[in-house]
Structures are given as structure tokens and as C-alpha cells.
Amino acid sequence: MKLHQLRSLIAVAENGSIHEASRALHVTQPAVSKALADLEAELGAPMFVRSAKGTQLTPYGQSLIRHARAIEQELRHAHEDISTLLGIARGTVTVGVTPVTSAGPFAEALREFSRVYPQVTVNVFELRPPQIQEGLADGSIDFGLVSRIGQPTDTRFHWETLYTIATTLGVRTGHPLRGTHSLQGLTQAAWLSWDALDDSTSLIGTLFSSQDVAPPKNVLRCTSTSLYLEMASTTDRISLWSELPFHMAPYKGLLRRIGLTEPLPDMTIGLICRDIELSTTVAATLIEMIRTACTKFAGVYQRAGATPGRRAQEPKERP
Numbered sequence: 001m002k003l004h005q006l007r008s009l010i011a012v013a014e015n016g017s018i019h020e021a022s023r024a025l026h027v028t029q030p031a032v033s034k035a036l037a038d039l040e041a042e043l044g045a046p047m048f049v050r051s052a053k054g055t056q057l058t059p060y061g062q063s064l065i066r067h068a069r070a071i072e073q074e075l076r077h078a079h080e081d082i083s084t085l086l087g088i089a090r091g092t093v094t095v096g097v098t099p100v101t102s103a104g105p106f107a108e109a110l111r112e113f114s115r116v117y118p119q120v121t122v123n124v125f126e127l128r129p130p131q132i133q134e135g136l137a138d139g140s141i142d143f144g145l146v147s148r149i150g151q152p153t154d155t156r157f158h159w160e161t162l163y164t165i166a167t168t169l170g171v172r173t174g175h176p177l178r179g180t181h182s183l184q185g186l187t188q189a190a191w192l193s194w195d196a197l198d199d200s201t202s203l204i205g206t207l208f209s210s211q212d213v214a215p216p217k218n219v220l221r222c223t224s225t226s227l228y229l230e231m232a233s234t235t236d237r238i239s240l241w242s243e244l245p246f247h248m249a250p251y252k253g254l255l256r257r258i259g260l261t262e263p264l265p266d267m268t269i270g271l272i273c274r275d276i277e278l279s280t281t282v283a284a285t286l287i288e289m290i291r292t293a294c295t296k297f298a299g300v301y302q303r304a305g306a307t308p309g310r311r312a313q314e315p316k317e318r319p
Contacts, residue, residue: 190236207265
């Protein structure tokens with residue numbers, strides 16, 4: 001396989017036709033057609049199905065394109081690393097975050113990174129853990145910050161714990177069940193959840209299973225942070241949070257804790273990437289700034305009971 005063949009594959013998949021792919025690549029249509037034909041001949045499998053609706057990837061093409069995108073991303077990283085070594089601090093860093101991880105130490109590190117490296121483009125996308133893993137697999141995300149209960153079981157990716165923080169249940173001011181002290185007593189209530197309860201990364205699903213309590217049936221799944229907060233603060237739905245929002249001014253007047261007798265498991269905030277040793281220089285620099293921010297835990301983070309992970313506590317030499 002040759003690089004121009006893989007780029008042709010990506011371009012046709014993203015643009016929907018050979019004609020549009022040739023325009024995007026600034027080459028002729030016959031050149032794109034030949035690249036795809038040679039690729040299919042080498043692999044012995046069709047990459048596309050052509051129809052009136054356009055050009056669609058076959059299962060073979062869907063499998064190959066994940067690798068093709070990862071390869072193209074690694075080449076981009078190589079170019080950016082060389083530019084950085086030449087003293088040209090530029091490039092792009094793409095980070096996937098979950099709502100819990102987007103505040104606190106990450107925000108501090110991002111402000112510092114943007115100040116020191118204004119020429120570097122930083123893309124931050126709020127995603128669910130499975131989406132972050134998909135982005136890592138196809139190379140569209142450099143690294144992710146994930147919130148979860150417990151340690152991950154997927155060994156495909158590098159994982160390091162940045163910090164742990166206490167979890168709590170939140171309700172609106174004046175919620176009728178605020179005085180309830182048992183998780184069992186809340187199973188019939190209406191809940192909010194970022195994920196489906198049977199998802200292995202679901203915070204609420206993990207919470208109920210850890211206490212051996214049947215999960216609630218009235219659950220509104222919401223992946224929008226602003227809508228999640230809106231529903232949590234204006235309806236009778238119960239929501240799960242880290243302790244951090246209850247120490248931050250924008251949230252203090254909107255949410256109240258439910259004090260349960262059952263101990264709630266801590267939430268783990270971790271960094272996930274394909275291979276930490278293959279991070280670009282600019283990505284590694286941002287990661288190091290995030291680690292540094294996680295060791296400080298000044299003021300609000302310490303009051304929220306956050307504890308930095310062992311890796312974050314170790315002094316690092318900045319790339």
C-alpha cells in the first residue's frame with residue numbers, strides 16, 4: 001500500500017464521490033480511480049460500492065480506513081515534531097474531554113498552554129468515553145481526559161490516573177427527596193445520566209451496581225453539559241456529580257447534595273492515549289502542563305477532596 005492510495009481512500013469516503021475527492025486532493029479523477037483500483041487489486045477486496053446515492057465504503061473499506069486515518073495522523077505528527085525541533089512552535093493538538101474533566105486542572109493547563117504557545121491550534125471536543133476511544137483509534141484525537149468510576153479494563157490504550165475526586169448526588173434547591181439518605185430509596189425517582197446505564201463507562205450504572213441496588217428505570221440520557229445542568233437544577237431529576245461543582249460559584253446556588261449513608265465510590269480522572277511515547281512534542285507539552293496543574297490542586301480542588309494520581313505527583317522533565 002502506498003500513501004497516495006490511502007489518501008485517495010480517505011478523500012472518497014469523506015467527499016462521497018471520486019469527482020469531489022479529486023477536487024479535494026487537487027488531482028485528476030483518473031488518478032484517484034487508478035489509486036483505488038490498485039489498492040483493491042493489492043488487497044483482493046472491494047473498498048467501495050458505487051450507487052446512485054454516491055460511493056459508500058464496503059466492510060473492507062471501513063476496516064482499512066481506520067488504519068489509513070491513523071497513518072495519516074502519525075505522518076502529520078511527524079511533520080509537526082520536526083517543525084518544533086526546528087524551533088517553530090506550531091501544529092495542532094486535538095483533545096477529547098468528558099464534562100467532569102473539562103473544568104478544573106485541565107482549564108488551568110489550557111490557559112497556560114495557549115499563553116505560551118499561541119501559534120499552536122488546540123481543538124477540544126466534549127465527548128463520551130467510547131467516542132474518545134474511537135477518535136484515538138483512528139488518529140483524529142491526540143489524547144483524551146476521561147472520568148470514570150474504577151480503573152479501565154481496555155488495554156488497547158495507555159492510561160494514567162491524573163487525580164481522584166469524591167462523587168455526590170445533586171438535586172435542585174427544594175427537591176422533595178433531598179432528605180433521603182439511602183440509594184435504595186431513590187430507585188423510583190427520575191434521574192439524569194450521561195450514558196446508557198448498561199454502558200461499562202456509565203457513572204450512574206456503575207454506582208448502582210457497586211452498591212448491589214437495582215438501577216432506576218426513569219432515566220433521561222443527556223450528553224449536553226448545559227442541558228444536563230439545566231435539567232438538574234430546574235426539575236426533580238437526580239444527577240451524579242463530582243464534588244468539584246459544589247465548590248464553584250456558578251453551581252453553588254443551583255444544586256444541593258443528597259447525603260447518603262452508603263459510601264459512594266470516588267471518581268477517577270485519567271489521561272488516555274494510543275501510545276504516550278508517540279505523542280507529538282506539542283501534545284506532550286500540553287500533557288505535562290495538565291500533570292503539573294493536577295499536582296497543585298490549589299484552593300477549590302483541595303476543598304473538593306481531590307487527590308492527584310501517582311504519575312501526576314512525580315516530577316517530570318518538560319519535552
